[in-house]
Amino acid sequence: MVVPIRIDDPADPRLAAYAAIRERDLVGRQGRFVAEGEVVLRVLLSPRARFRPESILLAPERLPGLMPLLAASGTAAPVYVAPRPVMSALAGFPIHRGVLAIGRGGPDPDPDALVPEGPALLLGLVGLANHDNVGGLFRNAAAFGADAVILDAATCDPLYRKAIRVSAGTALTMPFGRVPDGEALLALCHRHGLVPVALTPAGEEDIAALPPLPRALLLLGTEGTGLPEALMARSRRVRIAMAPGVDSLNVAAAGAVALHRLAGARLAARPA
Amino acid sequence: MVVPIRIDDPADPRLAAYAAIRERDLVGRQGRFVAEGEVVLRVLLSPRARFRPESILLAPERLPGLMPLLAASGTAAPVYVAPRPVMSALAGFPIHRGVLAIGRGGPDPDPDALVPEGPALLLGLVGLANHDNVGGLFRNAAAFGADAVILDAATCDPLYRKAIRVSAGTALTMPFGRVPDGEALLALCHRHGLVPVALTPAGEEDIAALPPLPRALLLLGTEGTGLPEALMARSRRVRIAMAPGVDSLNVAAAGAVALHRLAGARLAARPA
Numbered sequence: 001m002v003v004p005i006r007i008d009d010p011a012d013p014r015l016a017a018y019a020a021i022r023e024r025d026l027v028g029r030q031g032r033f034v035a036e037g038e039v040v041l042r043v044l045l046s047p048r049a050r051f052r053p054e055s056i057l058l059a060p061e062r063l064p065g066l067m068p069l070l071a072a073s074g075t076a077a078p079v080y081v082a083p084r085p086v087m088s089a090l091a092g093f094p095i096h097r098g099v100l101a102i103g104r105g106g107p108d109p110d111p112d113a114l115v116p117e118g119p120a121l122l123l124g125l126v127g128l129a130n131h132d133n134v135g136g137l138f139r140n141a142a143a144f145g146a147d148a149v150i151l152d153a154a155t156c157d158p159l160y161r162k163a164i165r166v167s168a169g170t171a172l173t174m175p176f177g178r179v180p181d182g183e184a185l186l187a188l189c190h191r192h193g194l195v196p197v198a199l200t201p202a203g204e205e206d207i208a209a210l211p212p213l214p215r216a217l218l219l220l221g222t223e224g225t226g227l228p229e230a231l232m233a234r235s236r237r238v239r240i241a242m243a244p245g246v247d248s249l250n251v252a253a254a255g256a257v258a259l260h261r262l263a264g265a266r267l268a269a270r271p272a
Numbered sequence: 273m274v275v276p277i278r279i280d281d282p283a284d285p286r287l288a289a290y291a292a293i294r295e296r297d298l299v300g301r302q303g304r305f306v307a308e309g310e311v312v313l314r315v316l317l318s319p320r321a322r323f324r325p326e327s328i329l330l331a332p333e334r335l336p337g338l339m340p341l342l343a344a345s346g347t348a349a350p351v352y353v354a355p356r357p358v359m360s361a362l363a364g365f366p367i368h369r370g371v372l373a374i375g376r377g378g379p380d381p382d383p384d385a386l387v388p389e390g391p392a393l394l395l396g397l398v399g400l401a402n403h404d405n406v407g408g409l410f411r412n413a414a415a416f417g418a419d420a421v422i423l424d425a426a427t428c429d430p431l432y433r434k435a436i437r438v439s440a441g442t443a444l445t446m447p448f449g450r451v452p453d454g455e456a457l458l459a460l461c462h463r464h465g466l467v468p469v470a471l472t473p474a475g476e477e478d479i480a481a482l483p484p485l486p487r488a489l490l491l492l493g494t495e496g497t498g499l500p501e502a503l504m505a506r507s508r509r510v511r512i513a514m515a516p517g518v519d520s521l522n523v524a525a526a527g528a529v530a531l532h533r534l535a536g537a538r539l540a541a542r543p544a
Binding site: 132136139140142143144145166168208240241242243244246248249250252253254256257260263264266267 | 404408412414415417440480512513514515518521522524525528529532535538539
């Protein structure tokens, strides 16, 4: 049973994990993450989430609308209620949505364990340092039924607050693992019979004409420098055709186009 | 010839247009817009831009790298140079990129004048209030060779600072016009023989199986409420297939997938 706990003092130690959120975004938070907004909270409380909340902090006016969700979830996390000015003073910036939670991540799964038997579609991110792009790509990976996302060491943390929000919570559901670099991504492909598909404006093949690939890993790099040459040289190089004179898309948009093409017949038939 | 003008006083009246940028973002700026960052400045100074700079403001350390661009552009706009702390004090927030410009928009073109003869692909935005999404959709429209973007009155201004930045400057090149509402978008379609294609998770047709449409206008609404029913009822309702249990994509990502499909053979062959 959920019994909300009212707190009016921003210095209350039970709210310590919510203090100075932006500053701690920058230094890491020892395995914890901040979930922000109702969309993300709903995912965090759902059985699909890979992680669990340690605590939840709501503005009083959000409580009535969210009580059914909290009750149905069976969460054991304490639910704190604090006036919005207390939330904002504590966090260090305006908490417009009035909905926060602290979750605890876990050890990254072994990437080899994330590759399924049979049909497989994975996303491999190389050097993506922008949280909006990484969040957007998780959302696209989930939408198009990818099995997992594999990140190189230079790609930012999908459990960063803003990445979770932009992912619409899918950073909490989509399995992801880490490898050191692009070489390790290729090695993963070789071990599991995945075709490495490198998306690049200079690709020899147009993704619109690509035959079905039952087992593939889509490689995406930064918009500026792109994927390392050494990685592309040993991958299937594929382009997205664009209008004359245009040579770049936002990487999350490019990922959406490519994942939609690669997913093909894997996608759901029309919902009834 | 470009002769940069050094200014050290944030109160100098020549810099008045750069004062309190964020506050004025909110109240409008009488036909002016703020261009931010080198990518956007390059577009604004190119022949592709539909608008011209009134003035340019650079941090001193950015000047050497940008002088060739400024000289080649033949711009008649004054180029002011102010130390980064002066730029930030003036603007009211940190100007990390050290590159700003003020441009002047113009009257919106007549939407009817934006519909070409022959093959045509237009994008129609209904109620999109998020500047990131509108900026992203302009970038996608440009990438996939759309002829124009038509906005309803509830869609936000593509010449808002952040929308321009997210558009990678394409908000300054892609023609756009305004109509009051979705009804007017449909009327535009009827006048010009454009097939209105409404993107919705409940669409009867899968966009992956859509036959080529030589003249089409893609309608996009908000992620939350979607397109108005009355509009969808008189459009070709098309869906993007997604994984089971998923029913939403970010609208800019959905637009990328749909525009790529609709553009089809319009897109460039592989660059040499």
